[in-house]
Amino acid sequence: MSNEAHSPYLPIPMHVLHAYYESNDRSLKTLELSFDDPQDAREFFAAYNPGQFCLLSVIGKGESALGIASAAWEGDFVRFTIQKMGSVTTALHELKPGDPIGIRGPLGNGFPLEDWKGKNLVIIGGGCAFSTLYALTKHLHHPSNRGDYGKMTVIYGTRTSGLCMYKQDIAAWHQRDDMEVHQAIDVPEQDWLHHVGYVPDVVKEVKPSPVNSVAVVCGPPIMTKYTLPALVELGFTPETIFTSLEKRMKCGVGKCGRCNLGPKYICKDGPVFSLAELNDLPADL
Amino acid sequence: MNLILKKDQLNHLLNSWRQDYEVYAPQALQNYTHFLPLQDGFELAFDKAHNTRIPPKALFLPTSEALLKFTKFGGYEQVPLETAPRIIFGIRPCDAHAMTMLDTVFEQERYTDPHWKARRDATLLVGLGCHEPCQTGFCTTVGSGPFNHAGLDAILTDLGEIFLVETLTEKGEQLFTQLETATEEQSKQASEVQQAAAASMPIAFETEGLKEKLDQNFDSPYWEEISRSCLGCGVCTFLCPTCFCFDIVDEAQRGERVRNWDTCMFRTYSLEASGHNPRPSRVERTRQRLSHKYTHWVDQINQIGCTGCGRCVRYCPVGLDIRAMLRKASQLPSEVAHV
Ligand SMILES: Cc1cc2nc3c(=O)[nH]c(=O)nc-3n(C[C@H](O)[C@H](O)[C@H](O)COP(=O)(O)OP(=O)(O)OC[C@H]3O[C@@H](n4cnc5c(N)ncnc54)[C@H](O)[C@@H]3O)c2cc1C
Ligand code: SF4
Ligand code: SF4
Ligand code: FES
Numbered sequence: 271m272s273n274e275a276h277s278p279y280l281p282i283p284m285h286v287l288h289a290y291y292e293s294n295d296r297s298l299k300t301l302e303l304s305f306d307d308p309q310d311a312r313e314f315f316a317a318y319n320p321g322q323f324c325l326l327s328v329i330g331k332g333e334s335a336l337g338i339a340s341a342a343w344e345g346d347f348v349r350f351t352i353q354k355m356g357s358v359t360t361a362l363h364e365l366k367p368g369d370p371i372g373i374r375g376p377l378g379n380g381f382p383l384e385d386w387k388g389k390n391l392v393i394i395g396g397g398c399a400f401s402t403l404y405a406l407t408k409h410l411h412h413p414s415n416r417g418d419y420g421k422m423t424v425i426y427g428t429r430t431s432g433l434c435m436y437k438q439d440i441a442a443w444h445q446r447d448d449m450e451v452h453q454a455i456d457v458p459e460q461d462w463l464h465h466v467g468y469v470p471d472v473v474k475e476v477k478p479s480p481v482n483s484v485a486v487v488c489g490p491p492i493m494t495k496y497t498l499p500a501l502v503e504l505g506f507t508p509e510t511i512f513t514s515l516e517k518r519m520k521c522g523v524g525k526c527g528r529c530n531l532g533p534k535y536i537c538k539d540g541p542v543f544s545l546a547e548l549n550d551l552p553a554d555l
Numbered sequence: 556m557n558l559i560l561k562k563d564q565l566n567h568l569l570n571s572w573r574q575d576y577e578v579y580a581p582q583a584l585q586n587y588t589h590f591l592p593l594q595d596g597f598e599l600a601f602d603k604a605h606n607t608r609i610p611p612k613a614l615f616l617p618t619s620e621a622l623l624k625f626t627k628f629g630g631y632e633q634v635p636l637e638t639a640p641r642i643i644f645g646i647r648p649c650d651a652h653a654m655t656m657l658d659t660v661f662e663q664e665r666y667t668d669p670h671w672k673a674r675r676d677a678t679l680l681v682g683l684g685c686h687e688p689c690q691t692g693f694c695t696t697v698g699s700g701p702f703n704h705a706g707l708d709a710i711l712t713d714l715g716e717i718f719l720v721e722t723l724t725e726k727g728e729q730l731f732t733q734l735e736t737a738t739e740e741q742s743k744q745a746s747e748v749q750q751a752a753a754a755s756m757p758i759a760f761e762t763e764g765l766k767e768k769l770d771q772n773f774d775s776p777y778w779e780e781i782s783r784s785c786l787g788c789g790v791c792t793f794l795c796p797t798c799f800c801f802d803i804v805d806e807a808q809r810g811e812r813v814r815n816w817d818t819c820m821f822r823t824y825s826l827e828a829s830g831h832n833p834r835p836s837r838v839e840r841t842r843q844r845l846s847h848k849y850t851h852w853v854d855q856i857n858q859i860g861c862t863g864c865g866r867c868v869r870y871c872p873v874g875l876d877i878r879a880m881l882r883k884a885s886q887l888p889s890e891v892a893h894v
Contacts, residue, residue, distance in 0.1 A: 277633050278666045279622045279803075279812070329625050330807035355828035370629035491831070518827050520803045523666040527800035527819070530847065533854035538666070552773055554843065555833050 278523040281327045281372025282310045284348075286365050292351050294432035298398055299354070299363045300339070301326075303371060304347045315342045317376055319383065320406040321514060321542045324375030325522045326350065326362060334358040335519045335537075337488075338376060339401035341408035348373070349405075351435055353398045377522045378541050381406055381486060381512065390420035392478040394497055396427045396469045396489030402514060403488050404436050407443070416448065423478050427454035427469040427493070431462055452476050470496035473504075480505035486512040486542075491555070498545055508546035515541050515548075515555065531555065557742045558720040558734035560711070565718070569593060572642055572730065576679075579614060580644040581607055590614060590643060601645060605689040606864055610796035611643055611650050612657060615674045621811040622670070622803065631812070636673035642730070645683045649694050649862040651706035653796035654680065659856050660799055679726055682707040686748050691865030693759035693878055699862055701756070702749040712745040719745040759878040761885040762859065766850045768887045773842070777887055781880045782841035784873045789818035791867035791875070792844060797852075797860050800824075819843045845880065 283306040292298040305311035320341065325333040340349035352362050365371060391410070395403040403424075410419055424443065428434045434453065443451045454465035454472045465472045469489060478485065485506050487497050494513055501511050517529040517536050524538030532551040534540065543551075560568065570593075572578050579590040583600040587608040623631045654675075661671035685692070685701035694700055704710060708727030711718040719737055722728040737745075792798040793816055802817035817824060820840050826832045834840050852860025861877070868876045 277622070277669050280633055281631050283630050327631070329629060329631075330805050332803065332805050332812075359828070372631050516827075517833065518825055520801070524663065525660060525666070525668055525799075525801075526803065526814075526817070528802075528817075528824070530819075530843075530851070532846075533851045552770075552846070554839070 278374070278525075279521070281325075281374050282314070283307065284310075284371050284373055286367050286369045286371060287347050289365055289367055292435045297354055298351055298433070298435060300349060300351045300435075301362065301365060301371075302340070302347045302349045303373065306370075308346075311346045314348070314376060315346075318342055319376070319380030320409045321380035321402050322376035322378045323402070323522075323541060324348070324350070324373045324377060325519070326352075326358070327372040327374070328358055328361040329372075331358045331361045333374070333520075333522075334362065335377075335516075335522065337399070337402035337405070337514070339405050341405055341412065343412045344408065351398055351401045374522060378537060379539065381542055383409075386484050387418045388420065388482075390423070390479070390481075390483040392423045392425070392483055392485040392501075394425045394469060394473060394485060394487045394489070396493040397429070397433070398435065399488040399490065399514070399516075400426055400435060403486065404439075406486070407449075408439075420482065422449040423452070423476070424449060425452045425454070425469065425472055425476060425478075427456070427465075427472060427489075429456045431455050431459055468496070469493050470500045473497055473500045477504060480507075480510065484510045484512065486514075488514045491516075502545075508549055509544055511545040512542055513545070513548070515543060517555065556722050556728060557737040557745070558722065558731050559737045559741060560718040560720050560731070560734055562716060562718065565599075566597075568731075568733070569597075569644060571733075572644075576640045576642045578642045578644055579611075590646075599645070601683065605685055605692065606647055606650065606866060608794065608866070608870070610653065610794060610864070610866065611646050612653065612796050612799070614641075614643065614678070615654070615657070615671055616661075616799060616801070616816075619813055619815045620670065621806075621809075621813050623812040625810045625812070633669075634811075636669055638673050638677050641674075641678040642681060643678060644681045646680050646707070647864070648682055648684060648701060648703040648705070648707070648710070649692065649699060649864040650796050651680050651682050652694075652699050652703055652862045653706075653864070655706040656797050656852070656856065656858065656860060656862075657799055679708045679730065680706055681727070681730065682710040684710055684712050684749060684752070686713045686752050688752055688756050689865060691868040692863055693756065693865065694863035695753050695756045696759040696762065696878075697859045697861050697863040698762075701752045712748055714741065714744055714748065717741075721745075759863075760881040764889060765881065765885055766853050768884055768889050769846055769850050771889055772884075772887045775887060777884065778842045779838045781845075781875075781883060782837045785820075785837045785841055785875060786873060787820050787822070787837050787840065788872060789820040790870050790872065791877075792818040792820050794866040794870055796862060796864055796866070797848065819847070845877070845884075849881065849884075 284303040287304045288302040292300045327333045336350040520526040520528045522537045524535040529536040578593045581588045582591045588600045661668040708724045709722045800817045801814040825834045848860040
């Protein structure tokens with residue numbers, strides 16, 4: 271690369287390592303991407319903090335913002351789980367191992383992991399927005415990180431059991447004695463051993479303790495809308511509740527104006543905000 | 556330093572600059588004036604209108620420009636950056652002021668836009684103050700003025716037969732080394748002209764407490780009332796010198812990823828893939844436009860994000876006047892409960 275200023279619009283060259291469906295209805299596909307240039311990998315992982323996202327680029331179609339679903343220690347690849355929505359995400363679903371792809375990132379702030387040290391973590395996710403919480407949980411599981419945090423409670427809801435992502439890992443999480451895992455589906459299914467009901471109701475049922483705890487919530491807007499007050503009711507203060515926002519994005523680097531929310535740009539200043547911060551922002555979501 | 560430029564020497568000076576720079580100055584084209592590069596036999600058009608219709612931001616953030624090229628092998632490469640030296644002559648203080656605000660967006664520590672920065676670094680701004688301020692402008696209301704120095708390398712004051720030139724930066728000084736120094740009398744005359752011009756501009760609306768009122772009345776019927784006749788054409792934002800929103804699209808046949816000016820006044824701007832739209836109607840979109848200028852910029856850089864250039868007032872096809880909107884806002888109740 272020339273010594274010209276590195277353009278924040280220029281994707282990092284990568285290629286597809288693995289591509290597989292994550293859900294039985296084929297609406298969710300996971301891509302694992304590896305770097306063409308090891309130097310790019312070093313720079314990426316030096317900067318990466320769980321909760322960040324990337325812009326995945328398909329030539330001729332454009333870019334889509336996707337949360338990073340892997341922890342740095344897993345290897346020199348980056349994982350994304352993509353829900354098929356429109357033109358870019360459909361093109362991403364068509365990629366096969368070996369295909370070239372460009373990504374920009376890691377972008378945004380990610381979770382304030384330093385501030386959370388010594389605390390119990392309540393991790394609440396719904397639908398495909400669980401991807402960055404999966405990355406967070408994997409990150410915390412690493413022996414060099416696990417000791418820095420207290421008890422971990424994961425609450426993860428999907429509409430059906432077939433839409434549950436990362437099934438193997440989550441099954442293994444149930445066996446761990448250093449964490450509590452609560453899974454939920456919206457309506458009853460045969461052989462389902464876990465909760466049935468919407469995530470906010472499951473949260474009320476599980477009643478995670480707010481004492482020395484932080485809660486982080488990522489899910490569809492409707493889930494987040496009802497989960498935040500449920501946590502407040504349990505005694506979590508707005509400073510200890512975190513969520514990740516989604517808004518339409520283009521540049522990802524605070525230039526194009528698209529993701530503007532009051533004086534903030536979600537791409538640059540977020541996507542992770544505390545409820546205390548959100549309470550100071552206009553309801554322009 | 557204050558210098559004297561005789562008006563009949565102006566063209567000679569501009570031509571001398573043309574040897575080393577591309578020189579842009581307001582010239583007539585169809586019914587409007589535009590910043591166009593000077594060609595042999597050029598004719599300046601200062602008198603037709605104060606401001607060009609399209610603000611000079613377009614010379615730094617073009618309406619459309621390639622950000623990347625696609626390579627044959629499925630990769631991406633940076634397009635060459637423009638670094639040829641330029642002078643923009645005759646830029647008005649409100650527009651130069653706007654450039655300093657846009658710098659805070661495009662030149663940040665964490666992410667700098669290389670296209671913007673290359674053009675900014677290569678360009679000098681020589682301003683022309685407004686000794687007879689325009690009718691739609693309200694720069695003095697928003698903390699600026701018809702002879703504001705922000706962003707300029709030099710500023711000219713029209714004193715009839717001559718311009719008084721104030722050089723404001725070292726680079727600006729280099730452009731005028733041939734000129735005579737102004738007498739004390741001439742400098743005094745210029746500052747009188749400058750003060751009289753500012754004093755002749757009425758205060759368009761009360762800015763004290765305005766931000767708080769807009770913030771606190773997020774759910775007020777006010778927004779519906781002021782946006783009722785809006786067509787959603789976006790002219791007020793495209794022609795605004797402090798608006799910078801852009802879209803990024805792939806032009807597959809050209810093999811380029813391109814950015815184009817965009818506007819929060821369009822429905823599709825904020826429409827998400829799920830069908831959800833945080834700003835579904837002109838009410839929310841007008842609120843975004845005004846709030847961005849009059850509250851968000853204030854939170855971000857402690858300055859109102861409107862320079863009072865008056866373009867949105869002049870060019871709105873249904874005559875919506877931001878001054879009237881803000882006069883009305885200043886009547887809103889304050890200290891209502893924040894919801
Ligand atoms: C921070 C962040 C993290 C995200 N993480 C994930 C994830 O992990 N998995 C996942 O499946 N989805 C995620 N999304 C949503 C995903 O970005 C959109 O579903 C996707 O961009 C739709 O693009 P499309 O081209 O398929 O749809 P189209 O409707 O064809 O969209 C056209 C263009 O609009 C933009 N766009 C439309 N909707 C959105 C949106 N909600 N967010 C951002 N840009 C949008 C895109 O730039 C796209 O190029 C995330 C969004 C954000 C902002
Ligand atoms: S809002 Fe209107 S008056 Fe203010 S800078 Fe923009 S175009 Fe000019
Ligand atoms: S120029 Fe006038 S009609 Fe057009 S979007 Fe702006 S306010 Fe609405
Ligand atoms: S996506 Fe462009 S400013 Fe956030």
